[in-house]
Amino acid sequence: MINLSTLDYVLIISFFLITLFIGIYVSKKSGKNSTEFFLSGRNMPWWLLGVSMVATTFSTDTPNFVTDIVRKDGVSSNWMWWAFLITGLLTVFVYAKLWRKSNVKTDIEFYELRYGGKPAKFLRGFRALYLGFLFNIFAMAGVTLAAIKIGSIMLGLQPWETIIYAGTVTVIFSALGGFKGVVYTDFILFFTAMVGAIGAAYYLVNLPEIGGIEALITHENVVDKLSILPDFNNTEAIITLLVIPLAVQWWSSWYPGSEPGGGGYIAQRMLAAKDENHAIGATFFFNIMHYALRPWPWILVALASLIVFPDIASIQEAFPNISESKLGDDLAYSAMLTKLPSGLLGLVLASLIAAYMSTISTHLNWGSSYIVNDFYKQHVKKNASEKHLVAVGRISTILLMVFSALFALYLQNAKQLFDIIIMFGAGTGLIFILRWFWWRINAWSEISAMTVSGVISLIFSSESISNLFFGHEGFFPIWAKLPVIVFITTAIWILFTFITKPEKQEVLIKFYNKTQPGGPGWIPVLEKVKDNKIILEENKNWNVPSGILAMLLGCILIYSCLFTTGYWIYGEYKLAIITSLLVIISAFLLIRTWKKIKTDVL
Template identity: 25%
Template sequence: METVYGTNLTLWDLGVLAFYLVFMFGIGFVYKSFSSDSSDYFRGGGSMLWWMVGASAFMTQFSAWTFTGAAGKAYTDGALVSLIFFGNAVGYLLNYFVTSYRFRRMRVVTPIDSVRARFGAFNEQIFTWTQVPSRVLYAGIWLNGLAIVVSSVFQIDPLVTVWVVGIAVVVMSVAGGAWAVIASDFIQVLLLMCISIVVCVLALAHPAIGGFSGLMEKVPDHHFNFSVAENARFVYIWIFTAFVVQAFKINNMFDSYRYLCVKNDKQARKASMMACLLMFVGPLIWFIPPMAARVIQPDMASVFPNLANPSEGAFLFMGMEVMPVGMIGLLICSLFAATMSSMDSGLNVNSGIFVSNFYKPILRKNAGDKELLLVGKIMSGVFGILIIGAGLLWLNLKDWDLFEIMVLFGSMIGIPIAMPLVWGLFIKNAPKWAAWSTVLVGVSFSFLSIQTENYGWFGVGDLIGREKSDFLYFFSGLGNVLVCSLWFFLTVFVAKKYGYKPDAEVEEFFENQRTPVDNKAEGGKDSDKNQSTAMGVLCFIYGGFIALLGVLIPNSLSGRVSFLFCGAVIGGIGFALYRSGKKKEAPQLND
């Protein structure tokens, strides 16, 4: 019998966690040599391969919230929550057809550089200081959610989780910059998908479930028939809102930062398609375990009495119920991975924005590249500490609903910021003041939405609980899309009436979008082989470690197979990448 530390944590689990954290530290130092200037550090010199960028683009819409807040929603409401993620997939599909190649053709280092090119220096500062603090708070929410759930389920002090995960991200991001951030995202995608598949398969194989057909029969009716859910008058318009909101959020200029890293516009489209496919497949496996948990344990509050929303522990409950000895450690690593991917992106993007869009144009106009690179590393550390502080701050707000926070923040704040950065990518005749004024109008509309306590004047009667939050989501979400769009087009009409003509910088912005990127001719570095080889070695090491656990840990045959499956997938992909890096040409991976 294995000694248990906390709830279902054995010495094997702790060893798995320790190896994971050391491995993440190591990634930062492996990729340290890849950054010789600020462009390398903030966007990989615009020379990264599509499969790295695609994995990272996927991870930007993923956090531990998927396994906590979203899983809690799946536990109570069933498959409905998956539609948010399908909305993400549709957003990435639009990336593929419409925006990803445009983003790469902007030829900028940070996403705020594109705001300056399109809307001028004033908007550069407006969007810098709306995005940077909000991303710090957002990352703090993710870190807080992880700490609370891990504390309640595994009895690990939330302060320990915040500091350990925070420090790991800071060390990796400061040392390796964008290269380390995106490389770690690729490995973490492999880990997340493998663990999710294992939990899903083992949950369906549980005797109380009896496969997918058994799950369909045993879960409450509303898990797959949304119209019969309690207080679900607005469920279909909520679904429509989720698709619209996510599509606009994923296709705005600020969220271009992943595609700025890829080597050309053709690979940008491949990266967006990879993210799209991952986001379509993911929900099909992520939310089966929490729905199975609803069958096995209808009263999650009796299992996790210390969680403000006990249903948020549903995925982890199912993992503890079915996973073999030692694999709980990998499950926690998956939670860490989901949060770390969100945090490290925040650090790298924020530090890049601070250096390129505030430090250089405002504080040190004549700063050289070495100075910018040094300041970028310092600011990565500073933003890391701020995110840790935000996570500690959110720990004092334990009674808040993570799902509601994330969803409403996206519709009420994210959409007003995104709308001018979507339309501005296509409409050349919009004046520069259209950007900041659209944000102001949208945020004002969101404020009025909150202040409207009684929605009876819509003819829907008094609203409480879920109906009120659903109504607020689609009212603020669709309302902001409509109001912000109308205002933006109104500015075009007004500008035309007063004879506005785009200046040379705006003309160049749109000319760049019509000009395909030639990475080699434009001074890009040819690092394809190094990328494939380095990633191949890292995947082979981590996959080999997991496979070794399948041999060493005394588990049943199914438990050993679970480890060997994860190890074989990660290690096998590593081997394929390593071989491709050793060949002179690897068109199937690098073209």
């Protein structure tokens, strides 16, 4: 436990008060109707939404998660989530404008735009509860678990105390301010969190026991953890950390904030944008910040922790009051922060509170939007007034907070949750990518994929069954678990697609005319419409190929930025110059390609 100075308390309390003020200030306008409460009237600029996306994914569990995997498997282990950049940029250059054109209130409402009949209605209602309630609680529980660990190590708080103090303020401003309050506070939270993370990394790397960046990267505990790429002599590491994430995981798995084809709270922000260009600009800014720049302060603290706390036993020795059920490598991040001086300590604690509040408030508003717009309004009270819907939104916001806090008390580390979510979404991602461009996909495609993925993941989560099929004694190597689930799920949903009836022609025509996806996947519908002499607006300027090219160039640009930052930090200047040149070249080519897509974000 640390002793906070008066300055630290002033910084933290001021931050709480500013956040509450914003929530109260915008509450009247946010409460006008459900569109204001969940989308802020669809008039948000790209820069504000982009910052909000970054702030939202800057959660308290993220530095803990990064610390956990870096301490165990080195910097290269981050490829398990860096691979999702491909998904993110596909959303930027292909799907962002489609989402904005759809004009739905939530990405779940999309189901009754793209599909028809009872299956579409069931899918919309079920996914609203499945994602908005169940998965949302999982995600928030992981964030709350990290807050609990930070509170216990840095402030000596009991888990319930952390939940009460941080959760109460968050749920109040979320329930009052709605989406507008979330986005406005995210702007402050982003800068607070970034300054805190960078300030902490700089100070901790220069502690006397570490001795600066040069001493850090040459220390025996750290030197074998530095490589940004996995060891190419280690076949299993290459397959697990690079091949599977880049070849399979990014397109096949559903993960909050990195959904193939866009979705979740990222889609919510795209739907709130002024227009298509602002939606594209917001998501592109988010991907640059999220993957290229933000991870390095956390990585540096994780590497430094290997010197100060070389193993879990040393963490336990330094903090004997921590429950064994919460012990893990992820605690090292909070443990390092206890060494910060007064003032910076208050700022960093405020930044961690900011990270927590930003992520939780987003999940509360996003989950509540599903519950209200896609379940309550559709299945409980169809004629509910806008005032009534806002009230239900506020009540559901509070309930989501309560359930996620209770679940957080049973979790042990963030990696647990990451693995669970990845497995449960395995095999469903390809549908989210193709459903815009292939007319034959129907509601049963998604229902079968969702069901099979969940069932198989539950079966393989059993240790005895998993050991029977995977590992040294199984039929497949341990790294094959995700590809096997993806293959089975994909095969079954494709089978269901062809053995069930296609969507009705009027449903497909309505969807096509509204979103104009274009492409060869719609040719059978277009030809049939021409035969029947039905007027259908055909998209002749199909720019998806240019969008895919832009995605590839964007990946080169952002990954080059990631490598460049790392090489400058490591002092590997020749490599840094080479990757810097790659950044410049890819940026030039991306701008030219972007113009072909006929977008001008600024």
